[in-house]
Amino acid sequence: MLITNIKGLIGVHPKETLVLRGSEMANLPVLENAWLLLADGLIKGFGLMDDIPSSISHLKSVDVKGKFVFPSWCDSHTHIVFAAPREEEFVMKIAGKTYEDIAAAGGGILNSAHKLQHASENDLFESASIRLNDMIKQGTGAVEIKSGYGLTVESELKMLRVIQRLKQAFPIPIKVTFLAAHAYPTKYKNNHQGYIDLIINEMLPTVAKEKLADYIDVFCEKGFFSVSETDEILSAAAKYGLKPKIHANQLSVSGGVQVGIKNNAISVDHLEETDSDVLNALANNNTIATLLPSCSFYLNIPFANARGLLNANAAVALATDYNPGSTPSGNMNLVVSLACIKLKMLPEEAINASTLNGAAAMELSREMGSIDLGKKANLFITREMPSLAFLPYSFGQLQVETVILNGEIYNG
Numbered sequence: 131m132l133i134t135n136i137k138g139l140i141g142v143h144p145k146e147t148l149v150l151r152g153s154e155m156a157n158l159p160v161l162e163n164a165w166l167l168l169a170d171g172l173i174k175g176f177g178l179m180d181d182i183p184s185s186i187s188h189l190k191s192v193d194v195k196g197k198f199v200f201p202s203w204c205d206s207h208t209h210i211v212f213a214a215p216r217e218e219e220f221v222m223k224i225a226g227k228t229y230e231d232i233a234a235a236g237g238g239i240l241n242s243a244h245k246l247q248h249a250s251e252n253d254l255f256e257s258a259s260i261r262l263n264d265m266i267k268q269g270t271g272a273v274e275i276k277s278g279y280g281l282t283v284e285s286e287l288k289m290l291r292v293i294q295r296l297k298q299a300f301p302i303p304i305k306v307t308f309l310a311a312h313a314y315p316t317k318y319k320n321n322h323q324g325y326i327d328l329i330i331n332e333m334l335p336t337v338a339k340e341k342l343a344d345y346i347d348v349f350c351e352k353g354f355f356s357v358s359e360t361d362e363i364l365s366a367a368a369k370y371g372l373k374p375k376i377h378a379n380q381l382s383v384s385g386g387v388q389v390g391i392k393n394n395a396i397s398v399d400h401l402e403e404t405d406s407d408v409l410n411a412l413a414n415n416n417t418i419a420t421l422l423p424s425c426s427f428y429l430n431i432p433f434a435n436a437r438g439l440l441n442a443n444a445a446v447a448l449a450t451d452y453n454p455g456s457t458p459s460g461n462m463n464l465v466v467s468l469a470c471i472k473l474k475m476l477p478e479e480a481i482n483a484s485t486l487n488g489a490a491a492m493e494l495s496r497e498m499g500s501i502d503l504g505k506k507a508n509l510f511i512t513r514e515m516p517s518l519a520f521l522p523y524s525f526g527q528l529q530v531e532t533v534i535l536n537g538e539i540y541n542g
Contacts, residue, residue, distance in 0.1 A: 131168040131537055132191040133511070138198045138518060139164040139176060141485050143500035149418065149490040150482050152443035158478035160518065165191075166199060168507040171536035176501060196514035197531070198521075200481070202271020203462035203510075204488030204499050206305075207375075207399050207420055209276050209453035210265075211258045211292050212242050213249035216454045229381070229429060229456070230353065239313040242279040242454055246289070254292045255299075261452070262300060263542050265460040269530040271302050271508030272489060272498050274375070274449075276347055278309030283332050286310045290342035301535045302508065305492045307375055308333070308343035311355050311363050326359060330366040338370035345396065346372040350386030357385040364393040375420075375491070379403045381431070391417050397447065397491040401434045402426055409435070413442040418491045421483075422451035423468035429456050436473035447487040448480060467525035477519045507537035 139161040143150075150157075165182050167175035167189075175186070219227075219237050232238050246254070258275075265273065275293045280286035290306060297304045310329045318325035337343050346367035350360040364374045374395035378386025380402055387408045390398040399420040401408070412419050421434040439446050448469050452460035462484055469480035489499030497506045511532040515521065521529050533540040 131534070132186060132189045133166040133168070133194055133199060134182070134191040135179060135193050135195040136161070136164040136166060136199050137194070137196050137515075138162055139166060139501055140198055140200045140481065140518065141500045142176070143486055143502065145496070145502040145504065147486065147500065148495040149445050149487055151414070151445040152440055155440060155446065155479040155482045155487070156476055158482055166501070168534070168537040171507055173501060173503055173505050173507050175503065194511055198512045198515055198518065200269070200510050200512070201485045201500050202498070202508040203269045203484050204272040204492065204494065205265065205270050205449050205452075205460070205462055206274045206397065206447055206488045206491035207422060207449035207451050208273055208460065209278060209451070210261045210460065211254055211275060211277070211289050212279050212454045213245035213254060213257075214454065215458060216241060219455060223429070238455055239279065240316065243281040243285070243313070243315065246279040247282060247285045251288055251292055254289070255295050258292060258296060259299065261460060262296060265452070265462075266300070266302065266535070266540060267530070267533060267542055268461050268463060268528065269510040269533060270460070270462055271535060272304075272492060272494055273302065274305040274307055274492050276307040276309040278312030278347070281310065281313065281315045283328065283336075286333055287336060287342070290337065294342060301540070303492070303494055303498065305345065305494070306343045307345040307347045308337050308367075308372065309347040309349075311348040311360070313349065313354055322359060326362060329363060334367060334370055338372070343372060345375045347374070347376050349377040350389060351377065351380055351384050352382045357389045360386065360389050361393065364389070368393065375399065379408065383408065387411055391415060396493065399449070400425070401439075402432050404435050404438065409438050409442040409444070412439060412444040415444065418445045418447050418487060420447040420449050420491050421469070421473065422449055422457065423472055424459055424465050425451045425457045427468055427472070428458070433472045436469065436475050440479065445487055445490070446479075446483050447491040448483040449488060449491070463521065463528060463530065464525060467522040470522040471525070477522050480522060507534060509534045
């Protein structure tokens with residue numbers, strides 16, 4: 131496929147650029163009036179229209195005059211396998227109930243776990259497929275999906291097997307995270323060690339034996355898993371080769387960032403609550419700070435300190451946190467808009483955080499997240515737009531017109 135007259139070819143980063151941090155994130159290389167050649171599912175060439183090689187100029191082309199071409203969004207934090215939405219809790223929130231109030235009333239994660247335990251694998255696969263297809267149509271070309279709504283051996287494994295089916299059924303990279311440590315089941319409310327032992331001694335060996343996950347996650351937060359409990363689970367998972375990607379500092383400065391870094395986490399996610407110790411811990415660190423602004427928007431909790439993280443030279447990624455309780459949306463375009471509006475990130479920073487750094491938070495940035503020779507041809511073409519900043523500016527209006535996966539137009 132030859133795409134010509136591209137108004138702006140976005141994210142033309144050198145292939146050796148695997149992650150951006152701090153001030154680097156404001157640099158988003160754009161080729162204006164460009165061409166792009168795709169073949170065998172990969173990017174085979176690109177350049178300025180004035181310099182298009184005669185050897186390809188005769189090929190049938192797709193003319194996208196006035197439109198931009200972006201690398202696909204890389205959504206590195208989702209929970210899209212769930213049994214049912216929780217709109218009843220949405221109404222409770224409107225009535226003034228807090229996240230903790232809803233959890234105490236039997237809602238929250240335990241509500242989703244109860245519903246999932248009674249759902250069939252086929253039903254979970256079908257509903258998650260609909261969600262994932264919607265996300266792809268909105269420009270997402272790589273995704274991470276977590277378990278965590280099972281909270282029993284059988285149901286956690288059921289979720290992971292559903293995600294494996296999604297990997298086989300969809301033409302995008304999917305990374306899998308084992309999140310049994312999402313909440314304590316009612317049965318173990320007063321026996322935390324009992325549930326931790328269940329995760330370590332029964333779940334982890336099966337997950338590893340069947341190669342059901344790439345990563346381990348723990349919800350390190352007041353009222354959920356403590357720093358020492360998180361450390362115990364991450365240490366056990368490391369013996370099976372599962373790298374951490376953990377929930378940290380969503381509701382409080384919990385110590386989750388530091389325990390994640392101690393265990394060589396790929397990313398620490400949420401970070402709605404930070405202090406100088408957190409910023410210093412992430413400064414120049416290989417662990418990526420993944421921010422989830424649509425969660426803050428939906429729960430009406432503080433937004434992450436993106437500017438503080440960038441000023442500290444941290445690597446920042448953005449993701450949706452798509453889940454039934456705190457972020458019922460998989461729209462990365464909205465995330466980019468919220469990052470600009472609420473996190474005060476520049477459009478260039480937000481786009482880099484949602485493409486190259488999102489890919490890095492899934493260890494995919496050698497093949498995804500930017501435009502360079504040999505990278506996977508997962509892209510989207512916008513409608514005609516006056517400028518790059520128009521995409522986050524026009525929040526709520528989808529500017530993605532055409533999705534390309536593996537060099538082919540995706541029709542869903």
